[in-house]
Amino acid sequence: MNRLIKSGWILGTIIFIIAVIINCLFSYISMKIGIPPILGLAGSMAIAIMAGYFPAVWVVMFTHIITGIFINQFLYYTLINILIVIITAYYSQKGYFKRRSKIVRYVLITSCISAVLSGVIVGETGEINAEIMRDSMPFNVFSLSSTELLLLFAVAIFFMAIPAQIIGLVIAFFIVRIIPEDIKKTLHDFGWLQKPIDDEEVELFNRTRTRVITTNTVFIIALISTCLTVLLLVASIGSRLFIEHTQDEHEKLAKGVSEMVAKVVDGDRIDEYIASGGYGYEYEKMYKALENIRSISGDIEYVYVYKIMPDGCHVVFDLDSEDVVAADPGEVVPFDPTFEQFVPTLLEGGDIDVFVSDDYYGWLLTSYTPIHNSKGETVCYAGADISMKYLSNYTKQFFIRLLILCSGIIIVIIITGLWIAKYRIIYPVNSMVERARFFKYDSEEARVGNVELLEDLDIRTGDEIERLYNSFLQVTKDSMKSFSKMQQKSDYIEKVQANLIVILAGMVENRDESTGDHIKKTSMYTLIIMKNMRKMGIHLEALTDEYIDDVYKSAPLHDIGKIRITDAILNKPGKLTPDEFEVMKQHALYGGEIIEKLLESLTQASYLEVARDIAMYHHEKWDGSGYPYGLKGEEIPLSARIMAVADVFDALISDRVYKKAFSFEKAMSIIQEESGTHFDPEVVKAFMLDPEDVRAAADMLKKGQII
Numbered sequence: 239m240n241r242l243i244k245s246g247w248i249l250g251t252i253i254f255i256i257a258v259i260i261n262c263l264f265s266y267i268s269m270k271i272g273i274p275p276i277l278g279l280a281g282s283m284a285i286a287i288m289a290g291y292f293p294a295v296w297v298v299m300f301t302h303i304i305t306g307i308f309i310n311q312f313l314y315y316t317l318i319n320i321l322i323v324i325i326t327a328y329y330s331q332k333g334y335f336k337r338r339s340k341i342v343r344y345v346l347i348t349s350c351i352s353a354v355l356s357g358v359i360v361g362e363t364g365e366i367n368a369e370i371m372r373d374s375m376p377f378n379v380f381s382l383s384s385t386e387l388l389l390l391f392a393v394a395i396f397f398m399a400i401p402a403q404i405i406g407l408v409i410a411f412f413i414v415r416i417i418p419e420d421i422k423k424t425l426h427d428f429g430w431l432q433k434p435i436d437d438e439e440v441e442l443f444n445r446t447r448t449r450v451i452t453t454n455t456v457f458i459i460a461l462i463s464t465c466l467t468v469l470l471l472v473a474s475i476g477s478r479l480f481i482e483h484t485q486d487e488h489e490k491l492a493k494g495v496s497e498m499v500a501k502v503v504d505g506d507r508i509d510e511y512i513a514s515g516g517y518g519y520e521y522e523k524m525y526k527a528l529e530n531i532r533s534i535s536g537d538i539e540y541v542y543v544y545k546i547m548p549d550g551c552h553v554v555f556d557l558d559s560e561d562v563v564a565a566d567p568g569e570v571v572p573f574d575p576t577f578e579q580f581v582p583t584l585l586e587g588g589d590i591d592v593f594v595s596d597d598y599y600g601w602l603l604t605s606y607t608p609i610h611n612s613k614g615e616t617v618c619y620a621g622a623d624i625s626m627k628y629l630s631n632y633t634k635q636f637f638i639r640l641l642i643l644c645s646g647i648i649i650v651i652i653i654t655g656l657w658i659a660k661y662r663i664i665y666p667v668n669s670m671v672e673r674a675r676f677f678k679y680d681s682e683e684a685r686v687g688n689v690e691l692l693e694d695l696d697i698r699t700g701d702e703i704e705r706l707y708n709s710f711l712q713v714t715k716d717s718m719k720s721f722s723k724m725q726q727k728s729d730y731i732e733k734v735q736a737n738l739i740v741i742l743a744g745m746v747e748n749r750d751e752s753t754g755d756h757i758k759k760t761s762m763y764t765l766i767i768m769k770n771m772r773k774m775g776i777h778l779e780a781l782t783d784e785y786i787d788d789v790y791k792s793a794p795l796h797d798i799g800k801i802r803i804t805d806a807i808l809n810k811p812g813k814l815t816p817d818e819f820e821v822m823k824q825h826a827l828y829g830g831e832i833i834e835k836l837l838e839s840l841t842q843a844s845y846l847e848v849a850r851d852i853a854m855y856h857h858e859k860w861d862g863s864g865y866p867y868g869l870k871g872e873e874i875p876l877s878a879r880i881m882a883v884a885d886v887f888d889a890l891i892s893d894r895v896y897k898k899a900f901s902f903e904k905a906m907s908i909i910q911e912e913s914g915t916h917f918d919p920e921v922v923k924a925f926m927l928d929p930e931d932v933r934a935a936a937d938m939l940k941k942g943q944i945i
Contacts, residue, residue, distance in 0.1 A: 249421065250428045254293060254300075257281030260413075261301035264406075269309060277402050278305070279319055283410035286327035287335070288417070289425040292657040294323040295650045302646075314359045314639070316646035321355075322348045322403075324649075326410075335411075345407070349399035357392035359642060429661045432697040435669060442672065453667070457659040458652075465648045473640045480636045484629055485603070489592045491535055492605035492624045499620035502527050503543055503555070505611035508618050511554050512545070512568045521567070528555055539602060540623035543609065544571070546584040554618055580606075587616030594626065601626040666697045670710055682725075685718040756888055757794035762935050763884035763925075764793050770924035777920075780876055785848070789877050792849035796856050796881050799829030823865045829853030851875040856882050861915045879918040883909060883925050886916070891936060902933055 258281065265278030278301060286294035298319045306313035325348060334340035414422070427434040503524060514521045532541045540562075543554035551571040556564035565571055573581055576595040583590055584606070592605045602623040608616040673691040678684035692714055697707040768786045771777060800808060803825050807818050814822060833850040855869065855878035862870030890905035900908070906929060913922040925932065 247428075249424050250289070250293065253285070253289075253421070253425060254297060257285045257297045258300045258304065260284075260409075261297060262304055264409075265301065265305045265309075265312065268402075269312075277406060279322060280406045280409035280413070282319065282323045283326050283406055284413040285425075286323045287330040287410060287414050288422050289428050290331070291324055291327045291653050293425075293428060294327055295320050295653050298323055299646070299650050314642050315356075317642055317649070318352055318355045320646050320649050321351055324653075325351075341407075345400055345403045348403050349396050352399040352403075353392045353396035356395045357389070358638075429657065430665075431661055431699045432666055432669065432695050435665070439669075439672065440665070454656075454660070454664050457656060457664075461652045461655045465652055469641070469644050469648050472644060473637055476640050477633055477637045481629065481633055484632060488537065488603050488624045488626070488629075489605070491537065492592055492603050492622045493607070495531060495534065495538060495541065495622035495624075496605040496607035496620045498531050499528060499541060499543065499622065500607040500609045502531070503609050503618075503620060505609045505615075505617045508543075508545060508554055508609070508611075511543075512552065514567060516567045525555060525557070528557055532557055537624050537628065538622060539600070539625040540621070542621045543618055544621060545618040546581070548585065584619065601629075662699050662701070663703060666695070666699060666703050666707060669695050669697070670707060674714075679721060679725075682722060685722060689715050689718055756892065757797070759888045759892075759936075760796065760881065760884040761790055761793035763887060763932070764880050765790050766931060766935060767880050767883060767921060767924050770927040771920070774924055774927065776924060777876060788845035788848040789852070789880065791845050792852050792877070793881060793884070795829070795833060795849045796852045796885060797825065797829065798832055798853055799825035799827065801832070802828040823857070826854055826857050826866045848877050852877050852881045854878070856885055858882070859916045860918050864916075874918075879921050883917050883921050886912075887925070887932075902936060906932070 260281035261278045263278075264280055268277040271277075279298075282294050282297045282301070285297050298316065302313055302316040302319070325344065329335055329340065329344055334344065417425075507520070511521055511524070516525075528541050528543075532538045540557065540559060542556040542564075544551040545554055546552075547570075549570060550573055553565045553567055553569045553571060555567070558564040574595065574597050576593070576597060580590045580593070587608060589608060590606055592603060594601070594603050596602070603626055604624075605622050606619045607621075609618045609620055611617050670692065673695065676691065677688040679688075689711070692707075692711045695707065697704055699707075765786070768781055768789060772781050772786075803822060807814065807821055810818065830850050830853050833846055833853055837846050837850065852875075854866070855874050858864035858867065858869045858874045858878060859882075860871060860874070860879070862868050887905055887909055890900045890908055891902060893899045906926070909917065909922060910926060913919045
C-alpha cells in the first residue's frame, strides 16, 4: 500500500471515530428526550455525504454496538438508521440535496421509514414497552387497543422524526461545511486502490454493455442471495433452538414445581385433605402454600394434587385459574385421552416423564411427581401444567427480533462486499478495459499515449489484480514497441513500393521524348488544386489528408499505359492520324489494367486504387465527350477530374514535338474556357483561386526545383 493510500485510510479512520462519537452523543440526547435514536445519525449523514455508503453504514453499526451496551433497545434501530444513511448517500451522489423539493421528499421518506419500522419493532419485539409509549403520548393510552396504540405510536414517531431528520441533516451539512476541502477530497476518494477516476468515467462503466451480465451484477446477486439464505437459515435454526431451549426451560420449571409441591404436601394426610372438603386450617394453609408456589412464574397454568384411582383422578388440591374453576376435594376428574397411556404406571405408583398435551385444558406441558407417605408408599401425585400457548408468540417475537437485528448486519455485509468488489476488482478491471478501448495506433505519439493512459491508473491493490495490471501494462508497452517497428517497416516497404512505381512511371516518361518532367509537374498541380478546394470548402468529405496524399503519389502513374504504345506513335513529330490516335487513346485502358494487376499483388497499397482511377479516366471530359468510356459530370472519379486539369495545363505550357509551349496566361485562359465542357467547373475554380501560386510552381518546376 503506497503512502497516499495509507494516509487516506488513517484520515478516514480518524473521521470515522469522530462520527461515531457524534452519533453516540446525539443518541444519548434521544434517550434523555425519551424517543427512539433518530437523532443519533448526524455523524453518519455527514460521512454518507462525503464518503458514500460503505463508511456511513459502518459508522451506524459501531454506533449501535456502543449504545446497545447501555440501552439494549437501541440495537433494534440499527436497520432503520442504516436505511436512512443509504438514502442519504444516494441523495448526495445524485446531487438531490441542492434542490429544496428533493430535500422535502428526503425528510418525508426517512421519517416514514422511521415511523413504520419503529412501529414494527415496538409491536413485534416488545422491547420498547409502555414506558416509552406513555412518555411519547400526550394522553392516556391504556384505553386503546394494541393495534390502535401501535398506529398512534407510529404517527407520533413520524411527526417526531420530521424535525429530528431536519436537525440531523442541518448538523451533517454543518460538519461537511467546516471540514477543509482537501480532507473532503480524501474522504471522497476513500477506498481507491489506484488513481481515482472521476464520476463521469464511473458512469461510463455503468452504461457500458457487456455480452451477458456485468461482474458487478454477479456480485450483487451472489451476495444478496447468499446473505438472504444465511439470514433465513440463522432465523430458522435460531427459532428452532429457541423453541427447544424454551421447552427445556418449561420442562425444568414444571418438574421443579411438581417436585416442590410433592415436598410441601404431607403424604400421611391425603385422606384427611380429601375429607375436609376444602375447609379447615391445615387444608387452607396447604392451599396457600401451593398458590405461593404457582406465583413463581406466570407460565404456570395449573397446580394440583391428584390421587390416581381406577375410576379417575380424585382431587386432593386444585387451584383456581383465570379460565377454569378448580374442582373440589374428593371430586373425580375423568382421565384425558392423552393421559390414559400413563394410568397403569400411575396406579402402580411409578414415575412418568414430562409430557405435552393439547386438549380441553389447552396446550400444556405436564409434570407428575409422586407424593409418598411416611412408609414410602406412593399415595398421590403432585401435578404442574405449564402453558405452551405463549410459545408460538415467543417464537414469533424471537424470529422477528432476529430478523430485525440480522437485517441491518446483512445490509452492512452486502454493502461491504460490493464496496470491496468495486474498489479491488470491478473499478481496476473496468479502468483497464475502458483505457484500452481508446487506444490509438496512427502515430508514434498516439502509441506512447496508450502506455501513458495505462500508467496513469497506477493500480495498487496488492493482489492478483495488480499483477494483472502490471502484466497488461508490460504487454502494452511491448506491443507498442513491436507495432512501432512494424509501422517503420511498413512505411519503408510502402516507400520502396512508391519509389519503384515512380521509377516505372519515369521509364515510361523517358520513352516519351516530349514530356520531360511531366509526371512530377502534374503531381505538384494536383496538390495545389486539392489544397485550394479545401480552402473553398469543396468536397471536404472526400479531401482528407490521406486522400490528398494518395492522389499526389498516384499522379505520376497517370500515363503508365503509354508503355504499351509503340515509339512510332508515342514520339511521332507530327499530328497523329485518326487510326494512330485511336491507338494512343488505348493508353488509358492499358494504364487501368496495369495498375489493377499491381493491386492484386500489392493489396495494402491503397493509393493504387486512386492511381487506377486517374490512369483510366483522366481523359474523360465533363460534358461526356472524352475517352475511353465517355463518362460525364460526377460519373468521373474526383481524382481523375483533378488530374485532367493538371495534365492539360502542364501540356499547354510545355514544349511538345508537335507544338511550342503556350504562355502562362494563354494556358490559364484555355483552362478557364474549357470549364464546364472539358473540365469540372469546381476544379477549375480551385485551380484559378490564386494564379500566382500556380505561376510560382510552374516557374520553380521549369528551373528544375522539383519538390
